[in-house]
Amino acid sequence: xxxxxxxxxxxxxxxxxxxxxxxxxxxxxxxxxxxxxxxxxxxxxxxxxxxxxxxxxxxxxxxxxxxxxxxxxxxxxxxxxxxxxxxxxxxxxxxxxxxxxxxxxxxxxxxxxxxxxxxxxxxxxxxxxxxxxxxxxxxxxxxxxxxxxxxxxxxxxxxxxxxxxxxxxxxxxxxxxxxxxxxxxxxxxxxxxxxxxxxxxxxxxxxxxxxxxxxxxxxxxxx
Amino acid sequence: xxxxxxxxxxxxxxxxxxxxxxxxxxxxxxxxxxxxxxxxxxxxxxxxxxxxxxxxxxxxxxxxxxxxxxxxxxxxxxxxxxxxxxxxxxxxxxxxxxxxxxxxxxxxxxxxxxxxxxxxxxxxxxxxxxxxxxxxxxxxxxxxxxxxxxxxxxxxxxxxxxxxxxxxxxxxxxxxxxxxxxxxxxxxxxxxxxxxxxxxxxxxxxxxxxxxxxxxxxxxxxxxxxxxxxxxxxxxxxxxxxxxxxxxxxxxxxxxxxxxxxxxxxxxxxxxxxxxxxxxxxxxxxxxxxxxxxxxxxxxxxxxxxxxxxxxxxxxxxxxxxxxxxxxxxxxxxxxxxxxxxxxxxxxxxxxxxxxxxxxxxxxxxxxxxxxxxxxxxxxxxxxxxxxxxxxxxxxxxxxxxxxxxxxxxxxxxxxxxxxxxxxxxxxxxxxxxxxxxxxxxxxxxxxxxxxxxxxxxxxx
Numbered sequence: 233x234x235x236x237x238x239x240x241x242x243x244x245x246x247x248x249x250x251x252x253x254x255x256x257x258x259x260x261x262x263x264x265x266x267x268x269x270x271x272x273x274x275x276x277x278x279x280x281x282x283x284x285x286x287x288x289x290x291x292x293x294x295x296x297x298x299x300x301x302x303x304x305x306x307x308x309x310x311x312x313x314x315x316x317x318x319x320x321x322x323x324x325x326x327x328x329x330x331x332x333x334x335x336x337x338x339x340x341x342x343x344x345x346x347x348x349x350x351x352x353x354x355x356x357x358x359x360x361x362x363x364x365x366x367x368x369x370x371x372x373x374x375x376x377x378x379x380x381x382x383x384x385x386x387x388x389x390x391x392x393x394x395x396x397x398x399x400x401x402x403x404x405x406x407x408x409x410x411x412x413x414x415x416x417x418x419x420x421x422x423x424x425x426x427x428x429x430x431x432x433x434x435x436x437x438x439x440x441x442x443x444x445x446x447x448x449x450x451x452x453x454x455x
Numbered sequence: 456x457x458x459x460x461x462x463x464x465x466x467x468x469x470x471x472x473x474x475x476x477x478x479x480x481x482x483x484x485x486x487x488x489x490x491x492x493x494x495x496x497x498x499x500x501x502x503x504x505x506x507x508x509x510x511x512x513x514x515x516x517x518x519x520x521x522x523x524x525x526x527x528x529x530x531x532x533x534x535x536x537x538x539x540x541x542x543x544x545x546x547x548x549x550x551x552x553x554x555x556x557x558x559x560x561x562x563x564x565x566x567x568x569x570x571x572x573x574x575x576x577x578x579x580x581x582x583x584x585x586x587x588x589x590x591x592x593x594x595x596x597x598x599x600x601x602x603x604x605x606x607x608x609x610x611x612x613x614x615x616x617x618x619x620x621x622x623x624x625x626x627x628x629x630x631x632x633x634x635x636x637x638x639x640x641x642x643x644x645x646x647x648x649x650x651x652x653x654x655x656x657x658x659x660x661x662x663x664x665x666x667x668x669x670x671x672x673x674x675x676x677x678x679x680x681x682x683x684x685x686x687x688x689x690x691x692x693x694x695x696x697x698x699x700x701x702x703x704x705x706x707x708x709x710x711x712x713x714x715x716x717x718x719x720x721x722x723x724x725x726x727x728x729x730x731x732x733x734x735x736x737x738x739x740x741x742x743x744x745x746x747x748x749x750x751x752x753x754x755x756x757x758x759x760x761x762x763x764x765x766x767x768x769x770x771x772x773x774x775x776x777x778x779x780x781x782x783x784x785x786x787x788x789x790x791x792x793x794x795x796x797x798x799x800x801x802x803x804x805x806x807x808x809x810x811x812x813x814x815x816x817x818x819x820x821x822x823x824x825x826x827x828x829x830x831x832x833x834x835x836x837x838x839x840x841x842x843x844x845x846x847x848x849x850x851x852x853x854x855x856x857x858x859x860x861x862x863x864x865x866x867x868x869x870x871x872x873x874x875x876x877x878x879x880x881x882x883x884x885x886x887x888x889x890x891x892x893x894x895x896x897x898x899x900x901x902x903x904x905x906x907x908x909x910x911x912x913x914x915x916x
Contacts, residue, residue: 333741384776410777414745414806418813423780445727446734 233347234258234276238268238294239283239309248281251336252343265289269297272304279346282308284321292324299325305346309334337399337447344398358393361453363432363440365393374432384409385428392441392451401448425449463642464635471631472624479623483616491609495581498600499571502583505598506569509540513589513596519550539580539599544592556580556601563595578603641667645674657685690857697859701743701874705736746875750858753882760800760886767793767838770805771827778812786821792828797836797906799887807883807891808840810876811902815842818900835889838904847895855893856881880904 235257239245242263249259260275262268265286272280272294280298284291291308298306308321311332321329328342358365362375370386372379381389387409392400402421406412409424425441433439441451460466516522519542540553541560549560561574565586574580582599645661652659660681661674716729752758771793782789789812808827815825819842829838847855851862859874877891880902884891889906 333737382779384779406777411773412777412805412809413802414809418778418781418816420777420781423784427780427783445731446738 233278234260235279235281235343236260236262236268236271236275236277237281238262238265238286238291239281240264240286241283244283247336248339251340255340255343257343265291265294268294272298272302277304279343280304280306281343282306282326284308284310284317292320295321295324295326307342307346335401335403335447337401337444338404341395341398341400341404355394358390358396360393360396360440360451361438362436363393365389372432374436379431381428381431384424385431388424388428389432389451392449395451397450397452399444399447399450405448421449464632464639467635467638468628468632471634472628475627475631476620476624479620483620487609487613487616490612494605494608498581498605499583502571502581502598502600503569505538505540506583506585506596509542509596509598510585510587513542513587513594518590519594523551537601537604539582539597539601541595541597541599543595543597545594550594558599561597561599563597565593565595573602574599579606641670645670649677652681654688657681657688694858697874698747701859702740705739709733709736743875746879750875750878750882753879753886758886760803762798763801764796765799765801765804767795767797767829770801771808774805774808774812775827777809778816781816782825785816785819787816787819788824790824790826792826793838794829795831795836799906803883803886807880807904808838810880811840811904814876814902815840815900818842818844820844836906838906839901840903841899841901843899846897847893847900849895852893852895856891 233256235252237245237248237252237259239248239261240263245261245263249261252259260271260277262271265288268280268282268286269289271277282291282294284295286294295306295308298304305327306325308326308329309332310317310321310329318329327346330339330342356367358367364373365371365386367390372381372386372389388405391405391408405421405424410420425443429439429441433441438453440453441449442454444450460469512522513519536555538553539556539558540551541549542551543549543560552560556578558574558578558580561582563570563572563582563584567586569583569585571581571583574582579602580599581602582597584595584597586593586595588594648659648661660678712729712732716725768791771791775789775791778789812825812827819825823843825840825842827838827840829836831837847862851860854860855862856877858878860877861874881891884904887906889904892903892905894901894903
């Protein structure tokens with residue numbers, strides 16, 4: 233998977249290259265709009281991450297050029313979260329956007345979603361190690377034992393399972409499970425995770441839910 | 456209206472001049488008319504007198520022929536060159552004629568009494584005539600006077616009137632200008648005083664002791680405006696200061712902690728800890744900036760809300776589910792007694808209530824109940840969030856909704872909203888045209904969101 237990052241901020245470009253590289257993507261960086269345009273014309277990319285404030289050719293113009301000839305998904309980054317800006321970006325054909333400062337986990341999640349080809353599979357049964365979740369029967373078992381969860385705990389576990397291996401930020405979890413779309417300053421998500429752990433992790437030697445400090449939570453089998 | 460001068464004194468002077476012209480003009484017109492009528496009346500009297508004297512002459516003379524032989528008799532009587540005199544027989548024969556202007560003999564209707572009329576010949580004239588019987592034949596005595604002299608006189612008079620009018624207007628303008636300049640001096644003084652007030656001198660006020668009552672109310676109003684501005688400005692600068700201070704604390708943590716760690720080589724774990732701790736501070740800063748932006752946007756005058764019908768009970772239920780875990784950890788009960796629907800921006804309302812609930816949970820006494828209830832009062836919908844716990848000091852209550860205000864400045868908890876949570880609640884309520892207030896006492900603390908009646912509240916019990 234090749235990703236092009238068009239970003240004039242050196243530090244941002246650098247950590248995006250490193251981070252996405254670590255996640256297994258091939259990353260090319262253009263530090264201005266014209267270089268970006270050049271790279272787009274030269275090579276093929278599966279995703280373009282575009283800062284809209286660029287010297288020379290700005291992000292909006294670049295986006296128009298891309299949309300005229302390529303179906304490549306575009307994720308744009310902006311420091312202004314005025315509604316008009318977002319609307320403009322999406323109208324010009326961008327697929328998603330992130331407002332600076334964004335959490336890296338959030339960026340990674342968006343990148344994965346955009347790169348996932350085709351409609352997401354409707355999975356009804358999840359299984360990680362000896363943890364199983366049956367969406368239709370609303371049943372959760374760990375090591376064959378039935379675990380009873382509240383609605384929200386079930387929704388939370390479902391979210392973690394469906395994004396297995398991805399670090400989910402607290403804000404993302406809050407918005408998906410409770411529709412809280414603003415950055416809450418409470419530790420509600422931590423409390424909910426703690427309670428979920430108490431039911432599905434604590435009694436068992438193999439822990440599945442892991443805290444990634446400073447980023448969020450991930451459900452996976454860690455060696 | 457572009458010709459209308461901008462200076463008030465000039466405008467007033469022009470108005471003065473206008474009034475002067477109107478007054479002088481009216482008086483002049485009246486005088487002119489009276490004079491004209493007076494002269495005409497006098498002339499008519501003179502003509503009638505002349506006719507009368509002619510008749511007497513005729514009666515005294517032996518015959519008209521005798522009269523014709525002695526023209527000096529009546530020529531003296533006539534005196535000047537404007538006068539006209541004819542004696543015409545019924546047959547149309549002109550017996551006596553004094554006619555220096557050489558007018559044609561006028562044809563006049565015959566009548567028993569003296570008649571008067573303006574003759575519109577080559578030269579306008581005023582005529583009086585009389586039909587008499589003399590020595591057995593009818594004679595028409597005609598006396599006249601050319602109007603040229605009268606018109607000249609009136610024209611001269613008119614000219615003088617116009618000159619007087621022009622001079623009067625000019626004088627009125629100049630005097631009016633002087634008077635207005637003088638009269639407007641307090642205004643200029645007020646302006647000079649106002650010019651002296653800038654950002655550094657917002658405490659200055661305009662003199663209210665002026666003698667002009669109109670200006671006194673103006674300066675009073677301006678002073679009130681200044682007071683409000685000073686207040687707002689003070690709040691703004693205090694806010695900037697607070698903001699800088701609030702940013703400084705996490706930044707100093709970040710710098711100190713990082714520098715301290717970098718002094719010596721450390722274990723990987725130490726670096727990880729540092730980065731994670733830094734991340735927490737960054738998030739705090741990002742949250743603060745988000746909140747600041749939110750506040751700045753909601754306080755813009757053009758900010759508006761997308762109103763939709765919100766089911767209050769459902770919304771609060773969602774929030775209760777969200778805070779359920781937190782509440783249980785603190786052995787708190789969440790009770791939802793909110794009902795009805797209202798027109799509001801669902802996202803903003805949720806945020807306001809979430810802030811209040813988070814607050815309530817933070818300060819509730821362990822084992823107690825936090826309740827959300829709604830009620831209609833005076834046609835307004837009140838949504839209250841109540842918790843038991845230590846009452847908030849009365850001195851804090853009025854300032855609680857100010858940005859960055861904390862009851863205990865030393866106790867900035869890591870989990871708190873950086874002192875912006877309640878300010879955001881207030882902003883959201885202002886956007887909805889409502890308000891928020893707080894009651895605190897032995898019975899606990901209750902934050903109350905008040906939605907006005909205009910929101911078309913549909914509240915069912």
